Amino acid sequence: MxxxxxxxxxxxxxxxxxxxxxxxxxxxxxxxxxxxxxxxxxxxxxxxxxxxxxxxxxxxxxxxxxxxxxxxxxxxxxxxxxxxxxxxxxxxxxxxxxxxxxxxxxxxxxxxxxxxxxxxxxxxxxxxxxxxxxxxxxxxxxxxxxxxxxxxxxxxxxxxxxxxxxxxxxxxxxxxxxxxxxxxxxxxxxxxxxxxxxxxxxxxxxxxxxxxxxxxxxxxxxxxxxxxxxxxxxxxxxxxxxxxxxxxxxxxxxxxxxxxxGGKSPQVITRNAGDLDMIATRVADSFMVNAGQVCTLPSRLLIEDCIADELTEKVIARTKKIKPGPTWDANTTFAPIISAKQLNRIDGMVQETIKQGAELLAGGARLEAVNEGNFYAPTIFTNVSRENIGFTDEFFGPVVSISRFADLEDAITQAQHPVYGLAASVHTTDMREAMHVVDQVEAGMVFVNQHGRDPEFTYTAGGFKGSxxxxxxxxxxxxxxxxxxxxxxxxx
Missing domain, CATH: 3.40.605.10 (Aldehyde Dehydrogenase; Chain A, domain 1)
Structure with a gap:
């Protein structure tokens, strides 16, 4: 076909x-x-x-x-x-x-x-x-x-x-x-x-x-x-x-x-996650799918200190490999934003996040017009405070923040959100670490070594708290x- x-x-x-x-x-x-x-x-x-x-x-x-x-x-x-x-x-x-x-x-x-x-x-x-x-x-x-x-x-x-x-x-x-x-x-x-x-x-x-x-x-x-x-x-x-x-x-x-x-889902990556090239691909693809227009989007990346610099560089590099284009072209790998109104909303929130003190690592702007459609660059922040709109609100676009953690308890503390509790994920080859996150994080759906469901029907979807x-x-x-x-x- x-x-x-x-x-x-x-x-x-x-x-x-x-x-x-x-x-x-x-x-x-x-x-x-x-x-x-x-x-x-x-x-x-x-x-x-x-x-x-x-x-x-x-x-x-x-x-x-x-x-x-x-x-x-x-x-x-x-x-x-x-x-x-x-x-x-x-x-x-x-x-x-x-x-x-x-x-x-x-x-x-x-x-x-x-x-x-x-x-x-x-x-x-x-x-x-x-x-x-x-x-x-x-x-x-x-x-x-x-x-x-x-x-x-x-x-x-x-x-x-x-x-x-x-x-x-x-x-x-x-x-x-x-x-x-x-x-x-x-x-x-x-x-x-x-x-x-x-x-x-x-x-x-x-x-x-x-x-x-x-x-x-x-x-x-x-x-x-x-x-x-x-x-x-x-x-x-x-x-x-x-x-x-x-x-x-x-x-x-x-x-x-x-x-x-809505959601503001965390994605915890520990030093035991495995090959960082593989993890970077998995993590980056998970927040770029559907141009970030996903309720369970892992919009907060929490990375253990000792691998944070290297993994961040690899994730940013992965975002440069997208092929934006019309949805009816089978070669397109990066989708448009649903409407001009939503595109403007995303960009407005991005600029406000910067204004409130966050550091922009990648993206942060509309993509050059593709077929006159609505496209926004994959955007990555760091130094996003818990008072910043980039932490408190849902972008519903290809926008994530990166934070570091010292140990697993620190990661779990950072993973909790005062409003949302839809989904979360943890990447580690240590199942004791994985199950500790599963037990402690407040989310209605938790994924281990992936983010998002497989095409199965037995897995229930739903959130906690404001989700x-x-x-x-x-x-x-x-x-x-x-x-x-x-x-x-x-x-x-």
């Missing part, structure tokens, strides 16, 4: 996807630009409350007519397996849409993101007949047990950095558990998810169970969170927006929320879309 393609030849879907079909609704126009060249990809409307109301009505009708929640679990699984097959059969089309509209490189979307999306759906389909309860101890003439049931309608709001795969973590689990879904795309990256919803219809998923609406957070997103018939909210995005969602969910009617939020609560993926990610009912039967 030749991965590179001409973006102007790809058909782009339009409208919202409600009740199993594309629907055009009036609303403020949303102009979607390709981040690689700032050219128009499509124009959609902000659906607002009307699109959410229509989706909820379609979801309620679908749940009632199809009996999705109460049908034989294996019958539900068969539909989801067909859905997964459809996704994989259309991997080239979905992968091209994903590459065009986001910062994801085509070298990783067709054979990576889309295939994994199909895998997520299959993984959760296997859980359909594995929803179990518990019988509790009682006296002889009484039966007490628990059973898990779907909520009904799930509201999901997904980010722009990994549009397809992050959405699949939510809709795959929610549908497998017997729910209907009303999902809002990011206004920056809507098209691949709209096309996926159409494939669900073609695979035989009852119309109305999976609805995708477009719009802004303060309009369509708020309408999802506050709708009384939406029983649970799942959101991935910034800590500030997560807090606003919690507040709105409480004010508009008590309902649970699942939040995966959220609840889990995506794994058994916990499936059970999150069910609620437990206690049953007491007296038969004497």
């Amino acid at each position: 030749t991965l590179s393609f001409d973006p102007d030849t790809v058909q782009v879907p339009s409208g919202h996807h409600i009740g199993g079909k594309y629907v055009e609704l009036p609303g403020e126009e949303i102009t979607v630009l390709r981040p690689s060249d700032e050219k128009l990809m499509g124009v959609l409307s902000d659906g607002g409350a009307d699109s959410v109301e229509m989706s909820v009505a379609a979801a309620k009708a679908a749940l009632s007519k199809s009996k999705w929640a109460t049908m034989a679990p294996r019958d539900r699984a068969r539909v989801l397996f067909k859905f997964a097959d459809k996704i994989e059969e259309n991997a080239e089309y979905l992968g091209r849409l994903e590459a065009m509209g986001s910062a994801r490189l085509v070298s990783g979307t067709i054979t990576g993101d889309v295939v994994r999306t199909a895998g997520v759906v299959r993984y959760f389909a296997e859980y359909c007949d594995k929803l179990e309860g518990t019988v509790t101890a009682t006296k002889a003439d009484t039966l007490s047990f628990t059973k898990r049931e779907p909520y009904g309608i799930v509201g999901a709001i997904v980010p722009w950095n990994f549009p397809l795969i992050t959405a699949a973590w939510k809709f795959g689990a929610a549908l497998a558990a017997g729910n209907a879904v009303v999902m809002k795309t990011s206004e920056l990256t809507p098209h691949s998810l709209l096309a996926t919803a159409q494939l669900a219809s073609e695979a035989g998923l009852p119309a109305g169970l999976f609805n995708v609406v477009n719009g802004y957070g303060h309009t369509t997103g708020a309408a999802i969170v506050s709708h009384p018939d939406i029983q649970i909210i799942s959101f991935t995005g910034s800590t500030q927006t997560g807090a606003a969602i919690m507040s709105l969910a409480a004010l508009s009617g008590i309902k649970p929320v699942i939040l995966e939020l 959220g609560f609840g889990k995506d993926m794994g058994r916990a990610g499936f059970e999150a879309f069910t609620r437990e009912k206690a049953v007491w039967i007296n038969y004497h």
